[in-house]
Amino acid sequence: MSLIVQKFGGTSVADVEKIRAAARKAIRAQRQGHRVVMVVSAMGKNTDRLLELAAEIGPNPPAREMDMLLSTGEQVSVALVAMAIHELGAEAVSLTGGQIGMKTDSSFSKARIQAISTERIESLLDAGKIVVAAGFQGIDDELNITTLGRGGSDTTAVALAAVLKADACEIYTDVDGVYTTDPRLLPEARRVEVISYDEMLELASLGASVMHNRSIEFAKKFGVPIHVRSSFSDTEGTMIVTETESAQAPVSGAAMTPNEARVTVLGVPDVPGKSLQIFSAIAAKKIAVDMVVQNVGSNGRADVSFTVQRSELAPTLTAIVSIIDLIGASGVTHDENVSKVSVVGANMANQTGVASRMFRALADADVNIHMITTSEIKISALVPREQAATALRAVHQAFELHQKPDDAKSWSEIKADRGDTSDVKTIVSRLRDDALEALTLTGISLTENQARVTLFGVPDRPGIAADMFETIGNAGILVDMIVQGYDGEDGSTSVSFTVNESELAQSVDVAKQVAKKHGMRDVQGDGGIVKVTVSGIGLRSHTHVATLLFQNLAANDINVEMIGTSELQVNAVIDAKHAQTAKEGLTKAFADSLC
CATH class of the missing domain: 3.30.2130.10 (VC0802-like)
Known part of the structure; x- marks a missing residue:
């Protein structure tokens, strides 16, 4: 049975109705025959509110305590999502970063993933559950709660997809894919159907807000296909894979770092x-x-x-x-x-x-x-x-980035050309068990x-x-x-x-x-x-x-x-x-x- 990791960002679980919509997407995927792991961010502006509370206490909070505080946002989200799944007639179990076995180093607020224990997740999936995992967080060797920094939920999702050898990692967000540039700056920007890891890495480092560069690094390293999709529509979105949309167009995207x-x-x-x-x-x-x-x-x-x-x-x-x-x-x-x-x-x-x-x-x-x-x-x-x-x-x-290249290929055409359905590579076996996010x-x-x-x-x-x-x-x-x-x-x-x-x-x-x-x-x-x-x-x-x-x-x-x-x-x-x-x-x- 195929396995899909679905990640829902803060805007996708910002209120009860959006939480129910995310739950429906997971249930639909399960009923289509997939095993489903959800990775969920904190609701809407919840993290900002926690930061404000910390600032009211004092100007220099200890880094460890900040991670303890900020991690609670995802704990709220995963519990509510799991409740919504139950109310809609399916079964789910919510897990914190520590409970899913996300081991990190001790760099509070910017921790790196060292290893992930998959036994508990796989056992729950085998039992027919939808696993709802907290993004953005893990634990170190001393059982301290750590957070992964900006874009941490993206990194969590792609990392889980890598170690679970998922068929795809779906990133649900408030946009319907990756664009040739920020459509908020240029309305004529075009959504691309396929973009390569290397191109997306460069765009992410330049400030493209759809995906964070650490998550793309993980995907490239382990060959995880990423599907960026809208939480609010069924638009096909964008696939981030090894291949490019066009074999001829010299430029696939532009970015401005202000x-x-x-x-x-x-x-x-x-x-x-x-x-x-x-x-x-x-x-x-x-x-x-x-x-x-x-x-x-x-x-x-x-x-x-x-x-x-x-x-x-x-x-x-x-x-x-x-x-x-x-x-x-x-x-x-x-x-x-x-x-x-x-x-x-x-x-x-x-x-x-x-x-x-x-x-x-x-x-x-x-x-x-x-x-x-x-x-x-x-x-x-x-x-x-x-x-x-x-x-x-x-x-x-x-x-001419607003125009689709004449030789542009869809993801289905690329899959047919490559002759397989998965990008998962063997590089994972060559990495040390305690160095998933190593250089x-x-x-x-x-x-x-x-x-x-x-x-x-x-x-x-x-x-x-x-x-x-x-x-x-x-x-x-x-x-x-x-x-x-x-x-x-x-x-x-x-x-x-x-x-x-x-x-x-x-x-x-x-x-x-x-x-x-x-x-x-x-x-x-x-x-x-x-x-x-x-x-x-x-x-x-x-x-x-x-x-x-x-x-x-x-x-x-x-x-x-x-x-x-x-x-x-x-x-x-x-x-x-x-x-x-x-x-x-x-x-x-x-x-x-x-x-």
């Missing part, structure tokens, strides 16, 4: 170990860094730029100021009035001109670009906050025979990036990494891109043409570099990955010339003569996480 802040550490000595010192200081404050750009240095110094959430700017600056003298940097600047606009697409890596198309759309909308980072499936641009909505609409229109790296690789071209003194005005990469594209040059960061002089920026070493001379010639046209200060081109890439699942939520990479390179006296990060990769450009040393060192450092 409240970003940019920090630039100026004049950092261009020697090994400096990136490690900067990001270790930030990590010590438990601050998550997003876009990271270290561009090519000049006169023995480089500038390192990165973004953080606007709310974390003050502690970030405090951390940086405390180490300015230690690292020998000349200063730090910041801008708290910026937003990030990104496009995501699994087919992006196989097509040229995607970046220039995005930059042209922004230029035509008169949107200025402050920073650029790219990965194989994502391009992000930092823009002025007041232009963020305009920028999002511009890129959404440029890639899982899929590889450490080298991209060799690379060269880098850097344009210094790039005017900070709209249209420059578009013209630059259109000219490069028209010359038939295939670009890999692109980073744009502050130059530290006259408010200008510097832009670097990597190409195959065989195209270095041509790339420099084209860059000089662009530099002359726009009055840029200088162009430099160098070969003999490699890109070191750490790829895996959970790179952003396991914040130590970049720090460990920098630590290992510094220990081997290897200087980092460029940095680029994404949800799925951390990339560092280094001197080619250190390539094998870097790969061997990183393989050893991450040995426990490689699969």
